[in-house]
Amino acid sequence: MAVILPMETQERDNETAPNSGIEGLLALAENDMKAVNALISERVGSDVTMIPELATHLISSGGKRLRPNLTVASAQMCGYEGSDHVKLAASVEFMHTATLLHDDVVDESDLRRGKKTARLLWGNQASVLVGDFLLGQAFRMMVETGSLDCLGILSHASTVISEGEVMQLNVAKKMSTSEDMYLNVIRAKTAALFAAATEVGPALSKRPEAEREALRSYGMNLGIAFQLIDDVLDYSGDVSKLGKSIGDDFREGKITLPVVLSYLRGSENERGFWRRVMEDGAIEDGDLEKAVALLENHGALSDTIGRAQHYGSMAKDALAIFPDGVHRRALTDVVSFAISRAV
């Protein structure tokens, strides 16, 4: 599938180095992430049958652990010398995993990252409860750090994420969703955790408010860009890269930015199509192909990538107050990586 490539990303050679943008981050965080991974394995444990199996199924499913890597790198960049960032990174990953478990129940999803979802293997009930367990464990680790600042940041993110999920429920299948409304949803449900993951670095290091603000802004805008590219990939992605099949959002009637743009720019006849498939769920053979064609005709995919680049630029610029160095460069590259996935 062809997408018109915006300038910045056109220059990247993704065929030969698809993940180049994230390697700097992974290398810097590697040692600390060993401790994070060990802690995750330890805290996922419970004497209660099913909890470790279910939690491990998802946690070990080959995600990049981008969020805890970001926490580690942001703490390092702020000169943090203790070991509590390991606990916070593990907390962030547990919060993320809890969200995924509950998400899959809410969305009735059968596949995640190409594997059967926990809810399909262990049931909705266990998925809800193990999500609760992981959230509890996340808070326990935060408490162990003794950092009320970080507890405040992450507990606030926790409520914002669930508000975002409920907002998504409210706009579900509503073609009247505006771009602004959609941005509010992903800011809350996705970007807030990225923002918290990077803000705890300076908070733990007791750095000035300006650095907290900068890394919060970096994470927030990176998170928005990340989600927008995910949205594009759902209509154009490579299953082996993304671990989800094309058209999942479409089949679930999930309104995302490409659809919002295509609907706004479409004829009355095209809008009728979107309402039939998204609102009524009356999807017929060939409708996904038709949807992709409409998205392309209206430049909705390339413009969503353009929007993602806008937020990506904001993320990069937010880092400007930090001195140039391996950490700032690695965090900058993550933004390019997030966007390069779609091109």
Next chain:
Amino acid sequence: MAVILPMETQERDNETAPNSGIEGLLALAENDMKAVNALISERVGSDVTMIPELATHLISSGGKRLRPNLTVASAQMCGYEGSDHVKLAASVEFMHTATLLHDDVVDESDLRRGKKTARLLWGNQASVLVGDFLLGQAFRMMVETGSLDCLGILSHASTVISEGEVMQLNVAKKMSTSEDMYLNVIRAKTAALFAAATEVGPALSKRPEAEREALRSYGMNLGIAFQLIDDVLDYSGDVSKLGKSIGDDFREGKITLPVVLSYLRGSENERGFWRRVMEDGAIEDGDLEKAVALLENHGALSDTIGRAQHYGSMAKDALAIFPDGVHRRALTDVVSFAISRAV
């Protein structure tokens, strides 16, 4: 329905003063509970449509708010003079409400306290997510108190509660559940929150470990007694008092102590009956009546009340290290109240 009344509770006159045991607690906590209730109303708020409505539906459904009352009274007994106990009491109520929301989804319940459940009115999805929201808000309030001790107590309880729920899922419909196993379940899923609710009082007041231990033990044993009496009421209760109809546990195949005892004491033929109704869910007309008759024949209801009195005594004795006074008497009376509901 007749239950053989054990000595201690036989002396109570429940017809004329059914709630007498809790009035002391409610009177002592009344002023602080006004602040707790105001805080609950405030923190249940969100700009996101559906969150306040759904949360308020359950929170305002006429529960006694026993747990936050216990938090307030235990803080008062420990001489606490600040206002953070109000936040912790509201946190405890939010944790409880979040559990109920997720429970109703897990158990597919249609009624709670005689009202339609949130999941029936707003759906399972919203119930899961608003539960998550309330849990997040609970942690935010704890963080605001700045008490890492209390954060530790309540975050630990949060994981234990979800472990208990998963344990309950594991023993569901298994007639081989032992009394010990069942006690482990209710210790985790019900009693742990009572224990945390009362332990934060001395923790906030920076009282010695012995007082924390005493109030933790009080709450834990009160919680066990409370749950055991709930179990009895499901086979003998008055709908108007309990707000749930008789036989709910039975119809859901929920193994509770009366059933465990009746099964252990029953003939092979009777065990076949229990396996058919609880494990296979093959319930026929007249089976609830037959179950109640078996429970009575084997003294399973009166003996469960006896067990509850045992834990109730432990709860009362745990308070012995505190000087006699209105608070100790009120907390002692709560134990009698919890048990008197069944007689």
